[in-house]
Amino acid sequence: MPLPFEVRPGGWQGWTTRARGFRLDAEVVEILADGPPRRLPLEEVETVDLTPEGLRLTCRSGARELLWPGPDPALAARLVGQLAEERRRWLSLATARLDAPATLQAVADVVGWAGDPYVRAVDLLLRLAVDTGASDLHLEPLPGHTRVTLRAQARLEEAGGFPATGHPGVVARLKHLAGCHPHLAGISQEGAWALEAHPGIEARLAVFPSLDGERVALRLVRPLQFPGLDSLGWPAAAVRAWQDLLAEGPGLLLVTGPVGSGKTTALYATLADLAREGPRRVVTLEDPVEGKVPGICQASLDPQAGLDLAGAFKHLLRQDPDVLALGEIRDPACLREVLQAGLAGHLVLATFHAASPAAALDRMRQMGAAPDLVAAGLRGMVSLRWAAAAGPRPPPDREMPPTDETQGTRTPPTTPLPRPEVAVTRLLPGDRPATWRLAPAMGSGEETEPAP
Numbered sequence: 001m002p003l004p005f006e007v008r009p010g011g012w013q014g015w016t017t018r019a020r021g022f023r024l025d026a027e028v029v030e031i032l033a034d035g036p037p038r039r040l041p042l043e044e045v046e047t048v049d050l051t052p053e054g055l056r057l058t059c060r061s062g063a064r065e066l067l068w069p070g071p072d073p074a075l076a077a078r079l080v081g082q083l084a085e086e087r088r089r090w091l092s093l094a095t096a097r098l099d100a101p102a103t104l105q106a107v108a109d110v111v112g113w114a115g116d117p118y119v120r121a122v123d124l125l126l127r128l129a130v131d132t133g134a135s136d137l138h139l140e141p142l143p144g145h146t147r148v149t150l151r152a153q154a155r156l157e158e159a160g161g162f163p164a165t166g167h168p169g170v171v172a173r174l175k176h177l178a179g180c181h182p183h184l185a186g187i188s189q190e191g192a193w194a195l196e197a198h199p200g201i202e203a204r205l206a207v208f209p210s211l212d213g214e215r216v217a218l219r220l221v222r223p224l225q226f227p228g229l230d231s232l233g234w235p236a237a238a239v240r241a242w243q244d245l246l247a248e249g250p251g252l253l254l255v256t257g258p259v260g261s262g263k264t265t266a267l268y269a270t271l272a273d274l275a276r277e278g279p280r281r282v283v284t285l286e287d288p289v290e291g292k293v294p295g296i297c298q299a300s301l302d303p304q305a306g307l308d309l310a311g312a313f314k315h316l317l318r319q320d321p322d323v324l325a326l327g328e329i330r331d332p333a334c335l336r337e338v339l340q341a342g343l344a345g346h347l348v349l350a351t352f353h354a355a356s357p358a359a360a361l362d363r364m365r366q367m368g369a370a371p372d373l374v375a376a377g378l379r380g381m382v383s384l385r386w387a388a389a390a391g392p393r394p395p396p397d398r399e400m401p402p403t404d405e406t407q408g409t410r411t412p413p414t415t416p417l418p419r420p421e422v423a424v425t426r427l428l429p430g431d432r433p434a435t436w437r438l439a440p441a442m443g444s445g446e447e448t449e450p451a452p
Helices: 073-095 100-110 117-131 164-177 236-247 263-277 309-317 332-343 357-366 371-377
Strands: 005-007 021-024 028-032 038-041 045-051 054-059 064-067 136-142 145-152 155-163 189-194 202-210 213-221 251-257 282-286 297-300 323-326 347-353 378-389 417-428 437-440
Touching (some): 021 073, 028 064, 045 073, 073 100, 100 117, 100 145, 100 155, 117 145, 117 164, 117 213, 145 164, 155 164, 164 213, 236 263, 236 378, 251 263, 251 332, 263 282, 263 323, 309 323, 323 332, 332 371, 332 378, 347 357, 357 371, 357 378, 357 417
Parallel strands (some): 251 378
Antiparallel strands (some): 005 021, 021 028, 045 054, 136 145, 189 202, 202 213
16 A cells, blocks of 8 residues: 555535544654644554544544544554554664664565555665674575675675565665666666765665666765874884885875775875875875865766766876875776876875785786886885684774764674785886786885786
């Protein structure tokens, strides 16, 4: 039954009955009397009885309301009673401490409700992701059910699932929140929105059609905190080695690592340190800006303006920057531009997806970068990854630290505490790429690694 549900006595019935018309949604019943409607919260409705006069609602306070049942009195009585019970159960869920299995069981229940089933299911899924400190939430449609997975500190964990019948409605609700087209199910869509229930956190949605339905990847971007490199938990020798590379002047320095390894936090902490060192022009180009760093100029790429990342980077060079930062090198054109900027006398920082320093060089080669350009423009890199160790679970995702309001968790700590592994290397090019080596920067404690 679609909501809101509304009935009014009409014609001669309006003159002969004491029962009032009403409008019903998932949270309140509005009693339609003369003048403004009176709103009765559904959780206050204790019993619903069908009498010859109409629907008699008894409230917890003892008050009673007589409502006109419309053409199908049994349906109206059943709907009011069901929505009142669902409302009380929802208020109980909203304050309960739920771990992942309990949350997914609640999602499986609410997708079958009459009142806002998909709104409430999405609220539960988002609360699970926020409270467990996950950076990513995935919904994967499979035959018969939807699998839910969470990623935190680069580790992927399965949280559970819910019936496949609820998947289209949940995805449509997410697309509505993200500003996408909920009615279109056969195309890839992306969007974003701010979580009202969790101030400061932004959700970024990517939907991709698959055989069994639409696959959802949701990234939660928390407010980033940038006290500096010393706060990242790196070994002291690695911090000093990275600072030494930064102090050497122009050239391209990369922050590399797999997904969720802390590249964004490392880049922003580096920029915050550079901004505090003294007067210099530090500018960034990001897609999109993930957090504000005091003392620097940040720009977000707008694809609707018709300018790609490489083209925007050229315009940024005309702003006379001392330090440039690129959110991520994604294509050969971007790689070429940052290498050229390093040769032109700028200190350039960028993140780059690669599992190791050697893998970063190999990926550059596969992207078509000229060996002489790489040898002249690239000075070094810091490679990051998480390594598991014994201990309690840390606060939510270190790549995107939470505000004080999001420190609480509803899930008991069960996973080991990851520790950052950091390798700071500099490029030592030889006469040809086959002779290049990645040497540890002074004091980093890493072994020399041959380039691919």
